[in-house]
Amino acid sequence: MEERSATYRWTISTLCALCLAAAISVSCQRQNEEPSQQPQSKAADSIFVPPDTSTIPKNATGDMIRYGRELLVNFPYYLGPKGTVGKYGGNGLGCQNCHLEAGTRPYGLNYFSAHARYPQYRAREGRILTLSERVNNCIERPLNGRPMPLDSKEMVAMVTYMQWLGKNVPVGGNVEGDRLKEITLLDRPADPIKGRVVYEKHCVRCHGDDGQGVLKEDGIAYVYPPLWGKLSYQPGSSMHRLIKSAQFIKYNMPNDIARWDKPVLTDEEAFDVAAYVNDDKLHERPQPPLDAEYPILKEKPVDYYWPPYVDGFTPEQHKYGPFKPIMEWRKKNGHPTGY
Ligand code: HEC
Ligand code: HEC
Incomplete structure (x- = not known):
């Protein structure tokens, strides 16, 4: 995890506009x-603005x-x-x-x-x-x-x-506002039952009681996409991983009112609803081909749902957390702590 000051980043981006050609090689x-x-x-004015x-x-x-x-x-x-x-x-x-x-x-x-x-x-x-x-x-x-x-x-x-x-982004990336925003990890497992309550309050009006969303009249694309079921994303997709899912949901959903600088859900609500959406016992998904993933086992993300793991933590804990003990164990043993 790297931490760089805004000034440093600005300098880098200015320099890199000049040296991009060299840097590409x-x-x-x-x-x-x-x-x-x-x-x-983070002040809104430090967020990267695309062309x-x-x-x-x-x-x-x-x-x-x-x-x-x-x-x-x-x-x-x-x-x-x-x-x-x-x-x-x-x-x-x-x-x-x-x-x-x-x-x-x-x-x-x-x-x-x-x-x-x-x-x-x-x-x-x-x-x-x-x-x-x-x-x-x-x-x-x-x-x-x-x-x-x-x-x-x-x-x-x-x-x-x-x-x-991204033509004004320095090689290596990581500009302000990139991808997903950090969220505070919980000290308890995320709870699908509490998540269902959050879902009913904040999500059901668009994604539906059955999570299947709403197709456009043409039957080709969605007005509101499905969050689970055979027509949604495979298990093992990044959106199926609890931390990424909670990060996305907290700063973007409900889609009409939440943004990174005005989230609607708390961290706990985001984790719980992510657990409800991604609970494989409650909701089915398409079956992925699970061949030859993470050939170097210790590089498997802490929130990846499918065993085996290099650490002694249960599949249950890798699915719902708490993730901090897993990360601490991995850090102590010199393994990647990523998610
Ligand atoms: C106002 C309607 C609305 C509400 C309420 C809403 N969403 Fe969404 N959601 C959308 C739309 C629209 C998209 C797709 C964005 C696009 O296509 O521009 C989306 C996309 C998503 C996605 C990614 C796409 C997918 O199929 O997985 C997830 C996950 C998601 N929403 C979860 C939630 C959760 C959880 C809640 C409740 C906290 C929620 N949404 C509330 C409208 C809504
Ligand atoms: C259900 C949600 C979902 C859908 C649909 C989806 N993606 Fe993704 N995509 C993700 C997530 C989550 C990540 C991982 C982001 C991360 O690692 O922080 C990702 C990562 C990526 C990345 C890497 C981005 C980076 O900066 O490293 C690219 C490129 C990408 N997706 C392109 C696409 C394209 C093109 C499509 C359509 C063909 C698509 N995605 C459809 C969820 C989705």
Whole structure:
């Protein structure tokens, strides 16, 4: 976890605008990074602001950027099960259902640093992945689909948009507002029963009593996406992991009123509702192929649901927490403590 001052970051970004070309040739392989642990109160004006779409160049590159953005906003229409360009997504979810506002919402799983932090070593595969391969991970798991050809026009377009969006981000990424915001871990296991109460109060009006969301009239994409069931994300998707799920929910849901700087739920409510949504005893999901994951066992995230683990903690604790004792044990024994 790294902590850098805003001034330092500004200097870096200014410098990097100048030395980006040189820096690109530098190998940027690094350990599976986690969002940096930020203090809870960050001024809104330090949050990274991506370029405006009106500045997308009016040339062939610009056309690819616009096409990539369109695919990321309307994925199911082009590349979902009923896609007009290809059939890769296995359910009606689209990238934007999680990577909010075309991947531009602060702490809303945005793509600010996506291009800057790849290629990257990924513990799950135990090798270095390119950004395109990482995109395929999301097509295979949350979208329950099959990988797209890495050199397809559509894949190149999506990655070109991400590159354009993060063109002012220094190599390595981690700008303010990136990806997901830190949340305080609980000292008790997250509780699906309490979570159900939170769900009924704050989520049911959009995602429905059965968690199946609401399809658009065309039957292709969702107004409100499903949170569980055969049509939702696979177990083992990052959204199925309690800490990431709680981070996303706390700072983004309910979608119409919550934002990183005005969350509606407390940390406890976010963890409990994440536990309810992701409880595999209560809710079914598509069956993932569980082959050859985390070849280096000690790199498995603390909140990964599937055993075996290198530490002696139970699958139950890895699923619901408390996570701090697991992290402390791992730290003491020189293992990665990531989530
Ligand atoms: C159900 C939610 C969900 C859906 C749908 C989804 N993703 Fe993701 N995606 C995530 C989560 C969660 C992460 C992990 C973020 C983290 O590690 O902090 C992620 C990570 C990524 C990353 C790596 C970002 C980075 O900065 O390291 C990329 C790129 C990405 N997704 C692209 C896509 C694309 C393209 C689609 C559509 C084809 C898609 N995702 C659909 C939830 C989703
Ligand atoms: C006002 C309606 C609304 C409410 C209330 C709401 N959501 Fe959402 N939620 C959405 C929409 C819309 C999206 C997809 C965003 C998009 O496509 O732009 C979403 C996306 C999600 C996702 C990621 C996509 C997926 O299918 O998993 C999760 C998880 C989620 N919501 C959980 C919750 C939880 C938990 C609550 C209650 C605390 C909640 N939402 C309340 C509208 C809502």
